[in-house]
Structure formats: structure tokens, C-alpha cells
């Protein structure tokens with residue numbers, strides 16, 4: 747495993763970036779205290795990056811695949827202009843009441859639609875275009891999600907994908923050869939790298955966020 751971030755630098759970044767809202771602090775605190783696998787939550791640093799990117803893109807429609815406890819959805823929704831919407835999908839119905847309650851507390855509550863179900867099926871059923879898609883669900887389906895959403899994103903639209911550096915393991919050939927999850931993510935990265943229909947950049951933020959712009 748390679749450290750793609752330095753804890754000291756990350757702490758410095760957090761201390762010199764916008765602080766989390768009270769709602770985000772609560773989502774973070776309660777997720778770590780009460781929910782299994784809390785590390786799946788984006789957190790302060792990545793959350794501020796997502797919020798800033800959404801503010802820059804000003805998307806009319808955002809699709810998020812992988813809600814978990816709603817942290818990243820809340821961050822992305824901060825950048826929605828008036829009248830815009832965010833749809834977020836998760837298969838885990840056990841978190842539904844908690845997540846709905848968090849969304850209800852948000853200023854953007856009316857703009858957020860939370861759908862429970864398998865993201866492949868739910869995404870297929872969604873009509874219209876999304877100018878920003880955030881993929882952050884089951885890693886072995888990343889390429890399937892990418893192919894599925896591609897035609898739902900207009901030219902000039904963005905697809906962002908989380909965990910594409912997988913703790914740096916994608917850069918170590920012996921780990922790629924041995925570990926299935928690492929191999930899946932490396933294959934995804936390799937496909938994205940050669941896809942001429944897009945521009946792409948991997949940001950070494952937290953576990954790696956790939957930003958894709960459709961030409």
C-alpha cells in the first residue's frame with residue numbers, strides 16, 4: 747500500500763478550508779458512532795472538494811450512485827442552483843429512515859430525491875440528462891455504471907468517480923495481479939485512460955477522485 751496523502755498535510759488542508767456545516771458534522775459523528783463501515787463516508791476534506799466542484803459546475807441535475815448516509819449528497823447539493831435537483835440511489839434500505847431525516851434537515855431538502863434499489867436498475871429507469879454524475883457504489887460495477895450513465899450525460903457534462911486510487915494499490919503491479927478489487931479498479935482506470943470521447947484527470951484527494959468531462 748502507498749500513502750497517497752500525508753495525514754499532516756490533510757490536517758493542514760482541513761484547518762485552512764471551509765468548515766463543515768452543523769448538519770454535516772452531525773452526519774459524520776452519528777455515522778461513526780452508529781453505522782457499520784463508517785469510513786465509506788466522504789468526510790470533511792473530500793466533501794469540501796465535492797461541494798466546490800458542484801458550485802463550479804452549477805449542474806441542473808446531479809445523479810449520485812451510492813448514498814450511504816448522505817454525506818456526499820448533501821455536499822454536492824450545496825452547488826445546485828435554484829430549480830436544480832439531485833437524485834441519489836442506494837441499495838441499503840436499513841439506512842433509509844436515518845438518511846431521509848438528514849436530507850429533511852438540509853436547506854436543499856426539496857431538491858433531493860432519494861431512491862432505494864439496485865443502482866443499475868434504478869439508473870436505467872431514469873429519464874433525461876444529468877450534467878453531473880458521481881459514482882461511489884460497488885466497485886466491481888464501476889465500468890457498468892460508466893457505460894450506463896454515459897448517454898445520460900450531455901457533451902460538456904461531468905462524471906466523477908470515487909476511490910480510483912484504491913489506497914495507491916492500483917499503482918503496484920503485483921497487487922493488481924493478486925487482488926480482485928484492485929484489478930477491477932485498475933481495469934476501470936485503464937479503460938477511462940484510453941477512451942477518446944472524454945477528458946479525464948485523477949485527483950489524489952482522499953482515495954482518488956477521477957473527474958471525467960464528456961467532449
Ligand SMILES: C[S@@+](CC[C@H](N)C(=O)[O-])C[C@H]1O[C@@H](n2cnc3c(N)ncnc32)[C@H](O)[C@@H]1O
Nearest residue numbers: 786787788812814817818836837838865883884
Ligand atoms: C462508499 S459508500 C457511498 C459513500 C457516500 N457517497 C459518501 O461519500 O458519503 C457506497 C454505497 O454504495 C451502496 N451500494 C453498493 N452496491 C450498490 C448497488 N448495487 N446499488 C446501489 N447502491 C449500492 C452501498 O450500500 C453503500 O452505501
